[in-house]
Amino acid sequence: MSDYVRNLWYMAAWDHEVPDGGMLSRTLLDGKWLIARLPDGDYAMLADRCPHRFVPLSKGRLDGDVIHCPYHGLGFDRSGACVHNPFPAPPPTHVRVATMPIVHRHRGLWFWPGDPDKADPALIPDFAFVDREGMSRSRMTIHGHYELLTDNLMDLTHAEFLHVTSFGVNGSIFSGTQSVTKDGSGAIWNNWDMEAVTPPDWALPLLGDSAPIDQWLHMRWHAPACMALTVGLARTGTDRRAMVVPQMVNPHIITPETPGSSHYFYDHEATEEAAALARQVFVEEDEPMIEAAQDALAGQDFWDARPAILETDAGAIRARRRLMQLRRAEAA
Amino acid sequence: MSDYVRNLWYMAAWDHEVPDGGMLSRTLLDGKWLIARLPDGDYAMLADRCPHRFVPLSKGRLDGDVIHCPYHGLGFDRSGACVHNPFPAPPPTHVRVATMPIVHRHRGLWFWPGDPDKADPALIPDFAFVDREGMSRSRMTIHGHYELLTDNLMDLTHAEFLHVTSFGVNGSIFSGTQSVTKDGSGAIWNNWDMEAVTPPDWALPLLGDSAPIDQWLHMRWHAPACMALTVGLARTGTDRRAMVVPQMVNPHIITPETPGSSHYFYDHEATEEAAALARQVFVEEDEPMIEAAQDALAGQDFWDARPAILETDAGAIRARRRLMQLRRAEAA
Amino acid sequence: MSDYVRNLWYMAAWDHEVPDGGMLSRTLLDGKWLIARLPDGDYAMLADRCPHRFVPLSKGRLDGDVIHCPYHGLGFDRSGACVHNPFPAPPPTHVRVATMPIVHRHRGLWFWPGDPDKADPALIPDFAFVDREGMSRSRMTIHGHYELLTDNLMDLTHAEFLHVTSFGVNGSIFSGTQSVTKDGSGAIWNNWDMEAVTPPDWALPLLGDSAPIDQWLHMRWHAPACMALTVGLARTGTDRRAMVVPQMVNPHIITPETPGSSHYFYDHEATEEAAALARQVFVEEDEPMIEAAQDALAGQDFWDARPAILETDAGAIRARRRLMQLRRAEAA
Numbered sequence: 001m002s003d004y005v006r007n008l009w010y011m012a013a014w015d016h017e018v019p020d021g022g023m024l025s026r027t028l029l030d031g032k033w034l035i036a037r038l039p040d041g042d043y044a045m046l047a048d049r050c051p052h053r054f055v056p057l058s059k060g061r062l063d064g065d066v067i068h069c070p071y072h073g074l075g076f077d078r079s080g081a082c083v084h085n086p087f088p089a090p091p092p093t094h095v096r097v098a099t100m101p102i103v104h105r106h107r108g109l110w111f112w113p114g115d116p117d118k119a120d121p122a123l124i125p126d127f128a129f130v131d132r133e134g135m136s137r138s139r140m141t142i143h144g145h146y147e148l149l150t151d152n153l154m155d156l157t158h159a160e161f162l163h164v165t166s167f168g169v170n171g172s173i174f175s176g177t178q179s180v181t182k183d184g185s186g187a188i189w190n191n192w193d194m195e196a197v198t199p200p201d202w203a204l205p206l207l208g209d210s211a212p213i214d215q216w217l218h219m220r221w222h223a224p225a226c227m228a229l230t231v232g233l234a235r236t237g238t239d240r241r242a243m244v245v246p247q248m249v250n251p252h253i254i255t256p257e258t259p260g261s262s263h264y265f266y267d268h269e270a271t272e273e274a275a276a277l278a279r280q281v282f283v284e285e286d287e288p289m290i291e292a293a294q295d296a297l298a299g300q301d302f303w304d305a306r307p308a309i310l311e312t313d314a315g316a317i318r319a320r321r322r323l324m325q326l327r328r329a330e331a332a
Numbered sequence: 333m334s335d336y337v338r339n340l341w342y343m344a345a346w347d348h349e350v351p352d353g354g355m356l357s358r359t360l361l362d363g364k365w366l367i368a369r370l371p372d373g374d375y376a377m378l379a380d381r382c383p384h385r386f387v388p389l390s391k392g393r394l395d396g397d398v399i400h401c402p403y404h405g406l407g408f409d410r411s412g413a414c415v416h417n418p419f420p421a422p423p424p425t426h427v428r429v430a431t432m433p434i435v436h437r438h439r440g441l442w443f444w445p446g447d448p449d450k451a452d453p454a455l456i457p458d459f460a461f462v463d464r465e466g467m468s469r470s471r472m473t474i475h476g477h478y479e480l481l482t483d484n485l486m487d488l489t490h491a492e493f494l495h496v497t498s499f500g501v502n503g504s505i506f507s508g509t510q511s512v513t514k515d516g517s518g519a520i521w522n523n524w525d526m527e528a529v530t531p532p533d534w535a536l537p538l539l540g541d542s543a544p545i546d547q548w549l550h551m552r553w554h555a556p557a558c559m560a561l562t563v564g565l566a567r568t569g570t571d572r573r574a575m576v577v578p579q580m581v582n583p584h585i586i587t588p589e590t591p592g593s594s595h596y597f598y599d600h601e602a603t604e605e606a607a608a609l610a611r612q613v614f615v616e617e618d619e620p621m622i623e624a625a626q627d628a629l630a631g632q633d634f635w636d637a638r639p640a641i642l643e644t645d646a647g648a649i650r651a652r653r654r655l656m657q658l659r660r661a662e663a664a
Numbered sequence: 665m666s667d668y669v670r671n672l673w674y675m676a677a678w679d680h681e682v683p684d685g686g687m688l689s690r691t692l693l694d695g696k697w698l699i700a701r702l703p704d705g706d707y708a709m710l711a712d713r714c715p716h717r718f719v720p721l722s723k724g725r726l727d728g729d730v731i732h733c734p735y736h737g738l739g740f741d742r743s744g745a746c747v748h749n750p751f752p753a754p755p756p757t758h759v760r761v762a763t764m765p766i767v768h769r770h771r772g773l774w775f776w777p778g779d780p781d782k783a784d785p786a787l788i789p790d791f792a793f794v795d796r797e798g799m800s801r802s803r804m805t806i807h808g809h810y811e812l813l814t815d816n817l818m819d820l821t822h823a824e825f826l827h828v829t830s831f832g833v834n835g836s837i838f839s840g841t842q843s844v845t846k847d848g849s850g851a852i853w854n855n856w857d858m859e860a861v862t863p864p865d866w867a868l869p870l871l872g873d874s875a876p877i878d879q880w881l882h883m884r885w886h887a888p889a890c891m892a893l894t895v896g897l898a899r900t901g902t903d904r905r906a907m908v909v910p911q912m913v914n915p916h917i918i919t920p921e922t923p924g925s926s927h928y929f930y931d932h933e934a935t936e937e938a939a940a941l942a943r944q945v946f947v948e949e950d951e952p953m954i955e956a957a958q959d960a961l962a963g964q965d966f967w968d969a970r971p972a973i974l975e976t977d978a979g980a981i982r983a984r985r986r987l988m989q990l991r992r993a994e995a996a
Contacts, residue, residue, distance in 0.1 A: 032960070052972045053815060054960040055953050071953055072976070073825045086838060087821060087976050095972040151385060157419060161405045174418060289387050289403055296364070296386040308384045308427040312404070312419050483717060489751060493737045506750060621719050621735055628696070628718040640716045640759040644736070644751050 003259060004029050005326040007114030008224055009124045010255045011265055014137045015107050018043065023067070025058035027257050029113055034058040035102065036078070038065045044078035045102040045111055051082075051095050106130045107137060108253070108265070114330075125222040126185070129249045136270040139263055140282060142254075144290035146225045146262040147302065147320060149254045152286060153227050154190045154316035156217050162289060166280045168201025172215065180314045185222070188322065190315025192217045196236040203233055206245045212236040221319050223326060225254035225262075260294055335591060336361050337658040339446030340556055341456045342587045343597055346469045347439050350375065355399070357390035359589050361445055366390040367434065368410075370397045376410035377443055379430040383414075389429070438462045439469060440585070440597070446662075457554040458517070461581045468602040471595055472614060474586075476622035478557045478594040479634065479652060481586045484618060485559050486522045486648035488549050494621060498612045500533025504547065512646045517554070520654065522647025524549040528568040535565055538577045544568040553651050555658060557586035557594075592626055667923060668693050669990040671778030672888055673788045674919045675929055678801040679771050682707065687731070689722035691921050693777055698722040699766065700742070702729045708742035709775055711762040715746075721761070770794045771801060772917070772929070778994075789886035790849070793913045800934040803927055804946060806918075808954035810889045810926040811966065811984060813918045816950060817891050818854045818980035820881055826953060830944045832865025836879065844978045849886070852986065854979025856881045860900040867897055870909045876900040885983050887990060889918035889926075924958055 010028065012035060018024045023036045025048050032048040034057055048056045050069040060070035066084055068075045075084025080097040101112045101119040106127035112119035130137070142149055152158065160173050176194040183189065196212040204210060218230040229252055233245040253265040264282065268274040297305055302320075309317060342360065344367060350356045355368045357380050364380040366389055380388045382401040392402040398416055400407045406423065407416025412431040417423040433444040433451040438459035444451035462469070474481055484490065492505050508526040515521065528544040536542060550562040561584055565577040585597040596614065600606040629637055634652075641649060674692065676699060682688045687700045689712050696712040698721055712720045714733040724734040730748055732739045738755065739748025744763040749755040765776045765783040770791035776783035794801070806813055816822065824837050840858040847853065860876040868874060882894040893916055897909040917929040928946065932938040961969055966984075973981060 049960050051970075052974060053812075054957040054969065054971070056956050056960070059953075059956070069825075071826060072819070072822050072974070074972075074974075082972075085974070086824070087974070088838075089975040092972050092974065148385075155404070158404050160418070161401075162403060174420075289391075292388050292391070293386040296381050296388070305386065306383075307386070308406075308414070308424050310384060310404070310406075310417070310419070310424065311421040480717075487736070490736050492750065493733075494735055506752075621723075624720050624723070625718040628713050628720075637718065638715075639718070640738075640746075640756050642716060642736070642738075642749070642751070642756065643753040 001327055001331045003327075004113065004256060005224055005323060005330060007112070007118050007330065008326070009103075009110045009112055009119075009121075010224060011108045011226065011253045011263075012045070012102070012111045012255065013109045014139065014265065015104060015109060016137065017139070018109070021062060023058045023062055025056060026263075028111070028263075029256050030258050032056065033100070033111075034067070035109060036062055036067060038062075038078060040065070042078070043102045043104055043109055045100045045109075046076065046078075046080055047098040049097070050074060051097060057097070125187070125226045125228075127226075127228065127251055127253070129228070130251050130267065134270055135267045136275065137265070137267045138275075138278065139265050140287075141257060142262045142264050142282075142287055142290055143260060144262060144294040145260060145297075145302075146254045146256045147323065148290050148293050149262050149264065150221065150225045150227070150319050151313075151316045152290060153229070153252050153254075154188075154219055154221060154319055155312055156190075156192060156219065157312045162285045163281055166277065166285065170198055170200060172197035172200070173217075176217075178312065178314065180318055183220075188221045188315060188318050190219045190221070190318075199233070203245055207233075214240060216240075219252075219315065221315070223319075223323055224256070225319075227252040227254070333659055333663045335659075336445065336588060337556055337655060337662060339444070339450050339662065340658070341435070341442045341444055341451075341453075342556060343440045343558065343585045343595075344377070344434070344443045344587065345441045346471065346597065347436060347441060348469065349471070350441070353394060355390045355394055357388060358595075360443070360595075361588050362590050364388065365432070365443075366399070367441060368394055368397075368399060370394075370410060372397070374410070375434050375436055375441055377432045377434040377441075378408065378410075378412055381429070382406060383427045383429060457519070457558045457560075459558070459560065459583055459585070461560070462583050462599065466602055467599045468607065469597070469599045470607075470610065471597050472619075473589065474594045474596050474614075474619055474622055475592060476594060476626040477592060477629075477634075478586045478588045479655065480622050480625050481594050481596065482553065482557045482559070482651050483645075483648045484622060485561070485584050485586075486520075486551055486553060486651055487644055488522075488524060488551065489644045494617045495613055498609065498617065502530055502532060504529035504532070505549075508549075510644065510646065512650055515552075520553045520647060520650050522551045522553070522650075531565070535577055539565075539567075546572060548572075551584075551647065553647070555651075555655055556588070557651075559584040559586070665991055665995040667991075668777065668920060669888055669987060669994060671776070671782050671994065672990070673767075673774045673776055673783075673785075674888060675772045675890065675917045675927075676709070676766070676775045676919065677773045678803065678929065679768060679773060680801065681803070682773070685726060687722045687726055689720060690927075692775070692927075693920050694922050696720065697764070697775075698731070699773060700726055700729075700731060702726075702742060704729070706742070707766050707768055707773055709764045709766040709773075710740065710742075710744055713761070714738060715759050715761060789851070789890045789892075791890075791892065791915055791917070793892070794915050794931065798934055799931045800939065801929070801931045802939075802942065803929050804951075805921065806926045806928050806946075806951055806954055807924060808926060808958040809924060809961075809966075810918045810920045811987065812954050812957050813926050813928065814885065814889045814891070814983050815977075815980045816954060817893070817916050817918075818852075818883055818885060818983055819976055820854075820856060820883065821976045826949045827945055830941065830949065834862055834864060836861035836864070837881075840881075842976065842978065844982055847884075852885045852979060852982050854883045854885070854982075863897070867909055871897075871899075878904060880904075883916075883979065885979070887983075887987055888920070889983075891916040891918070 018035050018037045023034045025034050034048040036044045048058050055071045061068045066075040073086040077083045080099040082091045082095045085091040103110045103121045107130050172194045176192040179191045181189045194215045199213045214234050216232045220228045230249045232247040234240045234243045255263045268278045350367050350369045355366050357366050366380040368376045380390050387403045393400045398407040405418040409415045412429040414423045414427045435442045435453045439462050504526045508524040511523045513521045526547045531545045546566050548564045552560045562581050564579040566572045566575045587595045600610045682699050682701045687698050689698050698712040700708045712722050719735045725732045730739040737750040741747045744761040746755045746759045767774045767785045771794050836858045840856040843855045845853045858879045863877045878898050880896045884892045894913045896911040898904045898907045919927045932942045
């Protein structure tokens with residue numbers, strides 16, 4: 001049974017990662033792919049391997065909407081058909097490069113590795129909130145299976161340990177109430193709601209005082225591992241919609257690179273300070289922990305390793321079960 | 333059949349390697365373990381992997397005699413039981429981390445990977461001589477199977493070639509007499525005795541002249557690979573107990589790290605000069621040779637590679653046979 | 665079926681790579697070998713692994729025509745027999761190191777990994793032209809299967825893409841005529857002949873003007889991957905033997921190092937400029953492309969990857985088929 005559910009939308013890149021009239025090469029679901037930005041503004045996604053001598057087409061040249069191999073000059077169009085042979089013989093039209101449906105939405109480029117006839121863009125999870133000013137959209141590689149990243153994000157209690165310094169949290173998560181729900185879009189929500197707690201350090205300048213607040217951390221998950229975190233803060237006793245600190249929503253979108261590594265797409269405010277905090281939290285704190293878990297499993301299946309299940313795992317486990325159902329359905 | 337005999341004491345570390353109130357992480361017999369120094373002075377040895385999300389407990393915090401996971405804060409006591417859950421739910425007491433018996437003896441920490449009921453500390457080989465002043469106890473990693481290191485140490489004739497410059501040996505080993513014996517402790521001894529030979533360069537300042545001497549190199553081996561080398565020197569014609577240069581005994585204790593690498597525990601006088609000589613001999617001379625042999629075998633079993641057997645191999649081969657018997661007995 | 669045809673001559677090294685009275689260690693056909701230059705000027709080729717403890721004999725010492733192991737001093741002669749034991753016991757004469765026939769010819773050292781009785785030096789391909797003044801003979805490692813290098817060299821159309829800048833080619837290969845032939849020596853020739861084309865940039869200083877020329881690129885291939893390239897240039901309308909620019913012949917000899925890497929033996933004029941051009945073409949341009957193809961195959965057999973076949977592949981494919989026939993014949 002494949003580790004990857006195929007009939008799903010995955011995010012390949014932020015749109016700014018593909019230069020105008022250029023190509024991006026990226027390993028996705030254990031295969032090498034290129035994404036080309038064509039003159040008409042459309043994107044094309046082709047296997048990054050020439051069918052003649054197997055070299056990366058992305059090292060070649062995009063001329064109009066034809067991708068030319070860097071080795072012997074064969075040219076391929078957006079459909080993957082060989083349309084150009086620089087030598088007198090005609091192009092070998094029976095030769096095709098694999099392609100995948102690709103859609104530009106919410107500042108990301110989304111691909112569908114399954115049956116193209118089922119690739120309905122309406123199934124892309126709603127990340128419309130991503131398209132706002134003043135934000136930097138970034139990507140990093142995490143050396144861990146994508147479901148270990150889901151575990152990380154669907155159980156934010158780890159902030160009280162792994163990120164206790166960087167986030168200036170103060171134990172308020174311990175007193176929160178967890179609820180796991182699902183909604184009509186197929187999302188699973190893992191929600192923490194904290195009432196009448198001391199504000200976290202980072203919010204003090206925004207609040208002006210340390211009077212008790214209500215805080216909520218709501219993580220929304222769509223298969224395979226596309227998450228959105230809503231953080232809210234209101235003075236205790238007021239309506240939650242009357243927030244002193246405006247509610248924030250951030251993307252945490254994970255795409256498998258290989259069985260042991262993942263692309264992590266996130267954003268942060270476009271300031272040096274926010275970039276440094278993201279590096280601290282993701283690169284210095286989360287990455288080594290997830291990589292250590294990946295190494296410890298040493299290729300063993302997560303369930304075969306018989307993990308202890310805690311009540312706080314409820315959301316993460318629900319997401320793992322949903323994926324398992326989807327895998328089984330595709331294998332059947 | 334496992335490469336490792338399990339019902340034996342192995343050395344995990346020198347005692348100074350584990351900080352007071354702290355933890356040491358080490359790969360031993362292909363598994364990751366932590367050794368904790370508890371407030372009461374005892375040591376605990378636990379698998380270095382949280383049963384919840386598989387991260388290294390050694391990156392966490394030792395609080396009293398409870399080890400707290402760095403990721404989600406579960407706490408484990410010296411018996412491996414989960415005794416603390418920072419969240420409202422009770423600790424998952426059915427969850428246990430594996431442990432091994434560990435004993436502090438002869439400045440080393442010894443563990444027993446087999447049946448705990450058989451872990452009799454009286455079976456630890458006698459290295460009482462290690463506990464003396466003026467010595468530095470060290471450890472290095474050798475990239476070779478532990479039996480290749482045993483071969484190296486149980487056949488010191490290689491000093492005439494590999495260490496000829498660093499030790500200033502002069503061919504006296506060629507004229508020695510080898511004897512292989514065993515004693516009541518289960519040890520195998522590989523003894524070289526040289527009579528009326530020219531003193532080695534290193535002994536000249538101690539002797540004052542180059543009159544003929546008797547010299548002996550006696551290597552004692554206990555399974556799996558715990559060795560002690562006695563070096564003695566007396567003027568020829570005198571009683572061997574009347575030594576001008578005092579007899580020296582040094583530990584050469586090997587513990588498998590992985591199938592292809594070993595921990596090498598040794599000591600030397602606590603001087604810069606002695607440290608430099610140890611580095612020269614072990615790091616510059618022995619290590620590359622053993623690593624080359626390991627690479628040449630490329631995973632093949634030593635006996636399947638049909639090694640030539642020399643008379644000088646008698647001690648090394650005897651140790652290999654003993655281990656093979658122990659492996660077979662455990663497999664049966 | 666082995667990837668390597670055994671009853672063939674392969675090139676191990678240029679002669680200058682083995683120092684007088686010294687040894688060279690090299691991985692060839694996935695095995696480690698040493699080549700020794702003996703006092704009588706002959707060369708010996710032995711497995712670079714002592715049969716006692718498997719360390720590299722090449723790290724030892726060549727004393728007369730005896731190779732002494734660096735670890736315990738066993739000595740081996742050119743026939744691979746153990747002829748010296750430094751300890752009182754006699755040398756273990758039943759112990760032998762594997763050898764291979766080796767012949768010094770055309771400034772190279774050629775070995776025969778198959779049946780020694782069939783090792784007829786007359787079968788070494790003719791590279792007599794290599795022995796000329798003013799040339800530097802070099803070697804580099806290419807991280808690709810040796811047949812991917814054959815593909816590269818037997819299809820020079822790639823110069824119009826990969827080397828278009830470094831060679832200053834100008835599309836003349838597109839208008840050439842390809843012919844694939846074989847000759848009485850068993851060679852396969854892949855010939856490109858271009859008539860009345862604009863001279864390439866590099867030839868302009870030699871020609872004095874840019875009047876049309878005839879140019880030819882003739883690549884001769886002998887199994888396994890020993891190639892020679894003839895480059896010729898004559899003014900159009902004149903006899904091809906009346907060349908303004910003298911015809912050049914260069915060796916392109918490939919020997920497998922491992923299944924995924926190859927030794928590439930070549931030469932160039934002994935100038936800094938020619939060395940820089942060779943580095944540019946082989947290291948900067950060819951190497952990454954071939955390594956990418958090797959990585960893309962990821963251990964898959966070339967034919968199982970179902971490569972597209974172009975007309976310009978005719979010579980390369982003919983060489984691949986010849987090798988396949990030789991492999992099958994040896995496997996039978």
